[in-house]
């Protein structure tokens with residue numbers, strides 16, 4: 001990378017013609033990204049994919065395999081994720097965790113786990129634990145749109161109710177690998193009066209628990225937190241802690257106060273709640289915001305190059321980068337400080353261009369915007385799009401061989 005490359009970002013005329021002048025986001029990435037958490041999408045997953053109504057059974061019942069497959073399909077529809085059914089044996093039968101991996105762009109060997117169990121005790125398990133499962137899925141939908149330097153494994157564990165079987169198998173399968181931490185959720189959608197969450201972890205997991213707690217304070221929109229420190233072997237954080245991996249489980253305040261816990265009435269349409277408010281969806285949605293914000297800050301997740309967050313990397317984003325170049329990140333330029341050293345430098349320009357020339361994620365109709373990357377392609381017959389920008393850049397202002405190599409041919413179109 002050299003100075004002449006910078007020249008291509010220093011031409012306001014091009015910007016005015018093709019891009020306009022949107023401001024780069026003035027917020028750090030977490031503030032921006034948590035706003036992607038969508039309560040309607042969360043509710044859709046919880047009600048339409050996870051079999052959470054009276055009569056449903058995700059224990060050993062008819063809906064167990066269907067829910068598992070729906071989780072697999074939903075996660076597979078998100079860009080960047082590599083989804084697998086990870087088998088394990090329990091009582092002579094094979095069951096599967098659903099594990100969706102977002103591979104880190106810079107430190108792929110550092111693994112962060114976001115987990116919840118999707119099985120139930122032969123009931124609809126609307127609260128226990130479709131709420132945690134939908135949190136994992138919504139966090140995956142949001143975070144997979146962005147650039148994570150570190151690997152995230154979104155895990156929907158099976159057979160928690162028989163003794164944490166799925167999470168134990170996951171920890172065993174990853175022995176010797178660098179799992180940095182695990183944040184998990186189990187029963188996070190019923191309000192027994194405190195409008196809050198209990199955090200359970202060992203003292204050795206304090207950094208994770210407190211960090212996630214701080215994120216709940218920052219992004220949870222009033223959802224309270226209560227910290228519990230000790231040996232709590234009742235959910236999927238525990239096999240991680242037993243293996244020496246910092247972990248925490250978040251559970252609604254006083255989960256045993258929920259009289260429908262482990263009952264057939266743990267259902268979205270619980271007849272004791274004629275208003276349909278057995279599940280208070282604001283609780284898991286706000287908790288999802290905390291999970292997302294915490295992971296963005298902790299893993300150094302950034303927007304790709306889409307400064308105006310319109311799911312299109314175009315000249316407007318180039319212009320935003322130009323304005324940020326050589327400036328401190330805290331001047332509204334955090335989105336471009338890819339190496340997070342506090343200044344938008346030539347290193348960040350390199351990262352910017354790396355992403356711009358990378359492969360594009362698929363954007364299925366009606367789906368979330370993919371992690372935006374600019375391939376230089378334009379739909380056949382289209383008269384606008386990134387090509388003009390690239391042609392202009394290539395027309396004598398840029399010496400970057402990647403640009404000329406990738407895009408030279410475009411000027412002939």
Ligand SMILES: [Zn+2]
Pocket residue numbers: 117128129160186187
């Ligand atoms: Zn549970």
